[in-house]
Amino acid sequence: MVPAGGENRAAATSAAMPSKGRATLRDVALLAGVSHKTASRVINGEPGVTDAKVAAVRQAIAKLGYRPNFTASSLRRAGGRIAAIAAVLEDVSNPFSSALHRALEDVARERNVMIFAGSVDEDPERERALIDAFTARQADALVIVPASANQRYLADVINAGTPVVFADRPPVGVDVDAVLSDNHGGAAAAVHHLVAHGHRDIAYLGDLRTITTAQQRYQGFREALADHGVRPQPDHVVHDLHTESAARDAAARLLAGPTPPTALFTSQNLVTIGAVRALRDHDRQHQVALVGFDDFPLADLLQPAVTVVAQNPAEMGRLAASLLFRRLDGEHWMPTTHFVPTTLIQRGSGEVIGPHA
Amino acid sequence: MVPAGGENRAAATSAAMPSKGRATLRDVALLAGVSHKTASRVINGEPGVTDAKVAAVRQAIAKLGYRPNFTASSLRRAGGRIAAIAAVLEDVSNPFSSALHRALEDVARERNVMIFAGSVDEDPERERALIDAFTARQADALVIVPASANQRYLADVINAGTPVVFADRPPVGVDVDAVLSDNHGGAAAAVHHLVAHGHRDIAYLGDLRTITTAQQRYQGFREALADHGVRPQPDHVVHDLHTESAARDAAARLLAGPTPPTALFTSQNLVTIGAVRALRDHDRQHQVALVGFDDFPLADLLQPAVTVVAQNPAEMGRLAASLLFRRLDGEHWMPTTHFVPTTLIQRGSGEVIGPHA
């Protein structure tokens, strides 16, 4: 009997070096001359294995370059977590999205959780496709910056128990946690600031009206003006600017008009930069005030430096991630919307004095 | 017998709505009154299923909100691909990394392949941890921007047949495809440009010398100067600047020195911006020339606008991704290094005239 066992093991050993493909636990066990369960024990540091066998298994692992298949083990493990969450972002390469992404990563890193990231590009179909792809790959949780009109299609995902947090834009048709900027308040702060510096004729240059944050910023703009008894001039309100060049053209048109505004409020990054270019083109950057929503790199190095209502994408990412992980840890609460404050950063362009000072 | 079968199915049906957790193929099959293999056939569009059963399965899928577990099926499918690749980047939130990331995504999207992304932050341990985590999760391929001194530890991964491409920095100790900027040539072009504009005393402000690209850019700088018979002044060469403020301080020190350089060559983004700030602080931005390696947003809006040697991260990402996918498609070739050309973009700061014009 014992010799027979020895023979088996010797035979197994000689067959245990797979030249192609990845070594599996079975290969390790064969090479080490133990059962795969024992090898599993060694790998997971479970007690109850002789030192000699531990050493044999370790050696086999090193020799084969074995790496456990986390995916396969998550199939069996309770809860089936793969220790990866998904981020459905607007565009991984834009500064806001990538700052959010980075903040998620920093929180996830502490738990050895990896991140799937994808760009929606304001395309609702792409949003669904990404979410399908991430859930099919068993992402443990989702952070979503939605582009679609409503997200009822998420019901199944949520019912299945996958934690979902919306970031930057509120959920529509589903009830989940959300982490949003104070868009309304931030826009209003910009308007109050401009009014305080003597402006009444403030133009609004805004992003696509399908984007909730653009709507909220426009609301904040209107209401703050109304607080001062001012109604925006209809032709000084331009919506649906989604690229830098569209914004530049729109701002140029305003500046070349018969009664140009004395100040501009731009509701988004690229729009702000387009407006800066237009002001520069017309050499009006020191005459017409500008406050932009959302900060951007180098805003302080322009001349004049650009006054902005800064969001805090890093804080949003941290908060979103911590909500997800608390749910993954088993905490329960009613879905809640969290607002992250905005900050008015005065740099010069917003402090150009207007006619009513 | 037939009645018994009918009873079983009825019983199964009534038990087939799991209230918690995700519905599985088994749940679908039970609800539809078919075997799980038949349900699998319907889902994968395989022939050989009655219309009536197809309809029953479809209905069950809709009712349960069933979503296939891609992870589990990849276990069984030949090759075991999970249709996800991993990007090990310097920092997902910096413009270079995120442009690379985005380009990878664009290529991957055409194949419905998702992307894991992670930030190394120049930490070799983090690099290994990320690669371990991604391979444990069965990423089909890896794009790596390495931070470590050598990557011999990748041997197992490569032997297992996982395609690996290095981007931006060359592999050391392993033989894999690489997609690099022409760092040497780009730096040399910057120097030639400055010399042509009358500069001889050109300072070098560079990133950590552990970073290969920084080494190559420094080499290009030195050799191009040598071509003109010029040796850099030792105290006008500053290495190991890895933050904007370190670069600003270093540039300030140079400008305040007894014989300040007439031009600066900065080897990296943040260093360039730090130098811009220092020049601005000393109001020398129109007297001292500046050429930076790597373009950055708004460089054209500064005054003077910043002349740069632009890299092409998007092209690097596209190329890296296409190499990976060709290997995943089964193509074979010897590992090759591809160089992506750089472009000198003249914007003003690099065209400040020097004393030898």
Add this chain to the structure above:
DNA sequence: AACTCTCCCGACATCGATGTCAAAACTTGC
């Protein structure tokens, strides 16, 4: 009506790993 011949279906094995549990090997106590 009996017999092929398709065609469809579902029991079974499998992917890589882990939880269960009873048998085997060991130790200890008398």
Add this chain to the structure above:
DNA sequence: GCAAGTTTTGACATCGATGTCGGGAGAGTT
């Protein structure tokens, strides 16, 4: 030296899904 107790071990079932293949139902033929 033997029974009792403890530690180690590995066969087995399982996670969710797919490939294999023999068997059964139905259609078509004579």
